[in-house]
Amino acid sequence: MVNPDKFLKVFASQFEENTRKSISINSAFKQIKGWSSLQALIITVAIHDEWGVSFSDEDFRNAQTVHDLLVITQTKLEK
Amino acid sequence: MAKISIDHINLVGISAVVPSKIEKNIDLPLGDLEKQALIKTTGIETRRIADPSTTATDLCIYSANRLLDELKWKRNEIEIIVLVSQTPDYSIPGSSMFIQQQLGLSKNCIAIDINQGCAGYVYGLSVISSMMHSGKLKKGILLVGDTLSKVIAADDVSLTSIFSDGGTCTAIEYGAAGSMEFNLQTDGSGFEHIIIKNGGSRYPNGTDCYLQMNGQDVFNFALQEVVPNVESLLSSSKLGVEKVDYLVMHQANILLNEYIRKKLKIAEDRTLYSLKDYGNTSCATIPVSISANAKRLNGTDKIQFLLVGFGVGLSWGSVLVKSHGAKFLMIDEYR
Numbered sequence: 001m002v003n004p005d006k007f008l009k010v011f012a013s014q015f016e017e018n019t020r021k022s023i024s025i026n027s028a029f030k031q032i033k034g035w036s037s038l039q040a041l042i043i044t045v046a047i048h049d050e051w052g053v054s055f056s057d058e059d060f061r062n063a064q065t066v067h068d069l070l071v072i073t074q075t076k077l078e079k
Numbered sequence: 080m081a082k083i084s085i086d087h088i089n090l091v092g093i094s095a096v097v098p099s100k101i102e103k104n105i106d107l108p109l110g111d112l113e114k115q116a117l118i119k120t121t122g123i124e125t126r127r128i129a130d131p132s133t134t135a136t137d138l139c140i141y142s143a144n145r146l147l148d149e150l151k152w153k154r155n156e157i158e159i160i161v162l163v164s165q166t167p168d169y170s171i172p173g174s175s176m177f178i179q180q181q182l183g184l185s186k187n188c189i190a191i192d193i194n195q196g197c198a199g200y201v202y203g204l205s206v207i208s209s210m211m212h213s214g215k216l217k218k219g220i221l222l223v224g225d226t227l228s229k230v231i232a233a234d235d236v237s238l239t240s241i242f243s244d245g246g247t248c249t250a251i252e253y254g255a256a257g258s259m260e261f262n263l264q265t266d267g268s269g270f271e272h273i274i275i276k277n278g279g280s281r282y283p284n285g286t287d288c289y290l291q292m293n294g295q296d297v298f299n300f301a302l303q304e305v306v307p308n309v310e311s312l313l314s315s316s317k318l319g320v321e322k323v324d325y326l327v328m329h330q331a332n333i334l335l336n337e338y339i340r341k342k343l344k345i346a347e348d349r350t351l352y353s354l355k356d357y358g359n360t361s362c363a364t365i366p367v368s369i370s371a372n373a374k375r376l377n378g379t380d381k382i383q384f385l386l387v388g389f390g391v392g393l394s395w396g397s398v399l400v401k402s403h404g405a406k407f408l409m410i411d412e413y414r
Contacts, residue, residue, distance in 0.1 A: 036113070037237070038120045041298050045338050054302050057295040 089257030122333025138246025197390025199362030243358030
């Protein structure tokens with residue numbers, strides 16, 4: 001199981017320090033200050049480094065919240 | 080995995096040339112924060128752009144003349160020329176024939192065009208080395224270059240900020256010391272991830288003939304496939320990673336390249352880059368990076384390179400190149 005606290009920590013640490021505090025597991029990540037297609041690549045590397053799975057373009061299109069990304073990660077790990 | 084091992088084949092020299100026109104990413108029509116993030120993530124500060132009358136073929140010919148003169152190779156001694164490019168002069172004929180004539184090579188010279196992108200240098204090396212080995216051809220040149228700036232829409236900042244133009248020449252000799260070991264792979268299910276859809280036979284009348292790239296999916300592919308490919312090559316060659324003198328990867332972006340480097344456990348000072356000044360020159364990034372670091376490399380008699388290419392196709396591959404007494408020319412500007 002992907003630990004939600006750890007997932008949130010890995011996700012949030014890819015943003016500027018003063019933005020991190022405002023990010024929760026239910027945050028709509030595309031609304032987070034600094035979100036961009038480049039930020040998606042940075043997140044992809046961090047998640048791949050930690051859990052060995054990566055997000056496709058479609059994953060990012062379909063997901064809305066940080067929790068949605070966690071579920072995608074979990075689903076990919078189970079496969 | 081398709082592995083090829085070739086003995087008695089030596090990489091004896093590399094030259095690279097770039098257009099003199101410099102474009103800076105800091106001048107892109109983006110906000111300051113966006114530009115800073117882009118430069119930090121890609122590692123690219125400046126790129127080189129060919130003028131409208133200069134093609135990849137021109138850059139490769141310039142580069143070849145320079146290297147052949149430096150090596151004092153007679154033109155009539157060259158028995159094979161392989162060109163790797165996705166921006167040839169014409170749809171028909173291939174540009175390698177034009178280059179054969181322009182360089183004044185013999186009619187006994189084989190000329191082959193290869194349509195390959197970011198893995199093209201590794202694939203090109205495998206083709207020329209295999210043919211030289213099987214035919215016992217003494218001298219050959221591999222020309223690798225692209226002018227992707229000509230096929231990118233001017234308002235597509237996601238691509239204009241990355242791609243750059245350049246042409247290179249690599250001289251190969253058969254019969255002496257030196258060897259190459261390849262691991263080549265392909266996944267055509269991702270053929271649409273980097274594509275110019277119109278203008279070919281399937282969509283001949285489309286108006287938009289510009290390059291399109293699904294950056295996220297290309298990034299994912301490289302993240303998942305490159306490291307296992309290299310690890311498999313190192314394992315089958317029984318060469319420990321500590322024996323690699325220099326790692327030279329396709330210059331995609333610093334985020335991805337550094338991830339791969341760290342996973343392979345190769346030190347920063349043994350990894351050659353050209354991203355900052357020359358961007359992503361498509362198939363030419365590996366020889367451009369070697370030329371950009373020529374000062375460090377010259378004077379070392381034996382060098383064990385690990386070269387890694389990945390991109391359009393999807394196509395990827397790695398090669399261990401053991402070179403002896405090679406000459407690496409510093410990057411020149413096309414005049």
